[in-house]
């Protein structure tokens with residue numbers, strides 16, 4: 803995946819709360835182009851595989867249960883400096899610490915149910931994008 807791309811997913815709390823439209827609107831208004839988008843529901847195994855890096859963390863099982871509790875909207879986005887700019891747009895992992903105006907500040911419920919994911923590096927963006935989308939879907 804080119805380095806001007808990042809991976810995101812709108813998480814089950816935000817989809818269930820009806821925030822998909824407003825979140826996508828803010829993403830596009832911030833200059834990100836949507837390269838790929840779909841709606842899926844993860845199995846417990848898929849959630850565990852996606853978050854394998856957190857397997858030893860105390861919140862791992864709860865995170866997997868939450869992530870397969872409802873539909874999610876994975877997307878690949880394109881913009882110059884995509885990874886860094888997108889993490890600024892979504893704000894801190896914990897919405898209580900997220901800056902005013904960020905997506906998590908506006909739409910997240912809690913540290914776990916934090917509305918949206920954003921890749922933390924170009925390398926992880928490529929791996930995470932490939933988890934959900936084929937090469938043909940990422941042209």
Ligand SMILES: Nc1ncnc2c1ncn2[C@@H]1O[C@@H]2COP(=O)(O)O[C@H]2[C@H]1O
Pocket residue numbers: 861865895913914915916918919920
């Ligand atoms: N201390 C924590 N307790 C519960 N959930 C967490 C904690 N830290 C991170 N998470 C969740 O784990 C997720 C890892 O990916 P994200 O950074 O997108 O969002 C994170 C939260 O949803």
